[in-house]
Amino acid sequence: MHAVEKKVRAFVRVKPTAQFAQDVIKFGPDNKSIDIYIKKDAKKGVVNNKQTDWSFKLDGVLHNTSQELMYETVAKKLVSEALIGYNGTIMCYGQTGAGKTYTMTGATAEYRHRGIIPRAVQQVFKAIARAVDSFITVRISYLEIYNETLCDLLSTMTGSGASDVQMAIVDCPQGVYVKGLSIHPVSDEEDALNLLFEGETNRVIAEHTLNKNSSRSHCIFTIYIESRFRVLSDVRCINSKINLIDLAGSERLSKTGSEGRVLKEAAYINKSLSFLEQIIIALADPKREHIPFRQSKLTHVLKDSLGGKCNTVLVANICGEALHVEETLSSLRFATRMKWITTEPVINVTYDSEGTVKALEKEISLLKQELAMHDSLVNRSLVTYDPLTDVQLAEIKSQIHKYLQGTIDEIEVSSFLSRKGLIFCFHPILFQGRNEVETRLRSKYVLIDKNDFATIAAAQKVMAVLNFSALQSELRNTGVMRECTEQRCTHLQSSIPVS
Ligand SMILES: Nc1ncnc2c1ncn2[C@@H]1O[C@H](COP(=O)(O)OP(=O)(O)OP(=O)(O)O)[C@@H](O)[C@H]1O
Numbered sequence: 001m002h003a004v005e006k007k008v009r010a011f012v013r014v015k016p017t018a019q020f021a022q023d024v025i026k027f028g029p030d031n032k033s034i035d036i037y038i039k040k041d042a043k044k045g046v047v048n049n050k051q052t053d054w055s056f057k058l059d060g061v062l063h064n065t066s067q068e069l070m071y072e073t074v075a076k077k078l079v080s081e082a083l084i085g086y087n088g089t090i091m092c093y094g095q096t097g098a099g100k101t102y103t104m105t106g107a108t109a110e111y112r113h114r115g116i117i118p119r120a121v122q123q124v125f126k127a128i129a130r131a132v133d134s135f136i137t138v139r140i141s142y143l144e145i146y147n148e149t150l151c152d153l154l155s156t157m158t159g160s161g162a163s164d165v166q167m168a169i170v171d172c173p174q175g176v177y178v179k180g181l182s183i184h185p186v187s188d189e190e191d192a193l194n195l196l197f198e199g200e201t202n203r204v205i206a207e208h209t210l211n212k213n214s215s216r217s218h219c220i221f222t223i224y225i226e227s228r229f230r231v232l233s234d235v236r237c238i239n240s241k242i243n244l245i246d247l248a249g250s251e252r253l254s255k256t257g258s259e260g261r262v263l264k265e266a267a268y269i270n271k272s273l274s275f276l277e278q279i280i281i282a283l284a285d286p287k288r289e290h291i292p293f294r295q296s297k298l299t300h301v302l303k304d305s306l307g308g309k310c311n312t313v314l315v316a317n318i319c320g321e322a323l324h325v326e327e328t329l330s331s332l333r334f335a336t337r338m339k340w341i342t343t344e345p346v347i348n349v350t351y352d353s354e355g356t357v358k359a360l361e362k363e364i365s366l367l368k369q370e371l372a373m374h375d376s377l378v379n380r381s382l383v384t385y386d387p388l389t390d391v392q393l394a395e396i397k398s399q400i401h402k403y404l405q406g407t408i409d410e411i412e413v414s415s416f417l418s419r420k421g422l423i424f425c426f427h428p429i430l431f432q433g434r435n436e437v438e439t440r441l442r443s444k445y446v447l448i449d450k451n452d453f454a455t456i457a458a459a460q461k462v463m464a465v466l467n468f469s470a471l472q473s474e475l476r477n478t479g480v481m482r483e484c485t486e487q488r489c490t491h492l493q494s495s496i497p498v499s
Pocket residue numbers: 014015016094095096097098099100101102103107211213214215216247248249250317
């Protein structure tokens with residue numbers, strides 16, 4: 001399928017605050033640009049070359065935006081496209097406490113505060129309820145990358161508890177997948193949300209100065225959609241997945257005051273985010289040939305989403321306070337770089353031959369039942385639509401022989417299958433008869449190929465000579481009509497070809 005290049009779309013979402021730094025952060029009237037202004041630090045001298053102004057252009061700036069409007073702007077189109085076969089990735093990035101989990105999962109206190117994941121699940125199941133010509137199945141997985149270790153947040157749902165399979169990221173022609181990650185079929189929205197809540201309770205969180213419930217890991221909630229359509233006699237199978245990623249927040253250790261386990265986690269988080277940034281820079285550089293996706297678990301898992309055939313959207317979550325302006329600048333730089341990346345989304349379609357056979361068998365059986373009903377309505381109950389038996393074929397052959405011998409005038413055809421059987425048997429019998437006639441003729445006559453002109457001319461010459469001698473003897477024997485016969489002889493003589 002022909003792919004069209006698409007840019008990654010990047011949005012900025014500002015966490016609401018009473019201390020919004022109006023002098024530092026300015027939004028453009030188009031709701032797509034954001035300017036940052038940092039005053040010169042007088043302590044560092046009047047003359048210093050430090051940059052003070054930055055302008056960033058994005059696909060949208062979400063400021064004081066409800067969860068509903070955020071979803072409409074960021075996710076709705078990507079989810080609709082996933083329903084027709086395009087893979088999609090939405091990723092929340094930003095400093096700790098800036099609102100990534102709020103954007104991705106939402107808050108539980110009020111229904112309207114639900115985030116991208118529950119809304120995407122709802123959109124998918126609403127579309128399934130409306131679908132009339134397809135059979136759609138949905139499955140869910142929830143992966144956590146904690147301290148460079150892959151963890152299955154839904155392993156508790158597999159019955160036997162944690163899976164024994166060693167999880168690993170595997171590259172294959174269809175893309176990247178995580179071997180050993182449990183994937184759960186869900187039949188409705190509630191089923192899917194139960195899995196989300198189960199996964200949420202298994203996530204690693206910790207408290208630090210900037211966030212009471214800080215995520216200490218990167219989490220990927222994946223919705224797998226498989227749609228099967230009947231297209232003429234084929235079963236068209238469309239497989240897509242939506243990766244909804246809540247990245248762990250970047251942390252200034254001086255600000256979070258982390259120590260012990262939380263400090264170690266922060267080191268892993270910052271390292272993996274720094275690898276992610278390197279990948280983004282490399283992808284945005286058209287001269288770069290090798291992109292080191294495998295240098296961390298996060299970048300390896302994101303390989304398809306960043307460099308592949310996928311619709312990708314980034315939400316950079318930022319804080320509005322002047323205190324966090326350095327982190328805000330860093331997140332805006334990251335978002336702008338993401339916008340340089342191009343992907344080539346394609347519909348993931350396959351034709352399922354096993355499914356096709358099954359569907360065709362089902363259809364044939366339905367059609368047979370339908371025909372049997374029609375036949376019984378017109379009193380044709382003897383008609384069968386099963387393949388002809390040997391006995392039926394022998395009966396047809398005997399009828400053909402009788403017809404060719406002239407014993408019967410017509411051959412009875414009671415169904416389409418017996419008509420087919422008739423044609424099937426008639427041809428060999430006809431050819432056999434023709435061969436027999438030819439053999440009989442050859443035993444009596446010399447047959448000349450009608451295109452063999454030299455032999456035909458020679459035969460004509462012999463025939464003419466024979467005719468001439470016959471006439472001469474006629475003349476000799478009868479002596480009557482001599483003149484007329486002589487003329488015929490002269491004419492025949494002149495017509496004999498000279499070899
Ligand atoms: N747009 C918003 N509107 C209202 N509350 C918000 C918004 N964004 C974030 N919050 C609140 O701010 C707090 C921190 O947000 P959240 O946990 O989502 O941050 P985070 O970026 O995921 O942090 P971390 O990286 O540490 O996990 C939460 O209590 C959350 O409810």
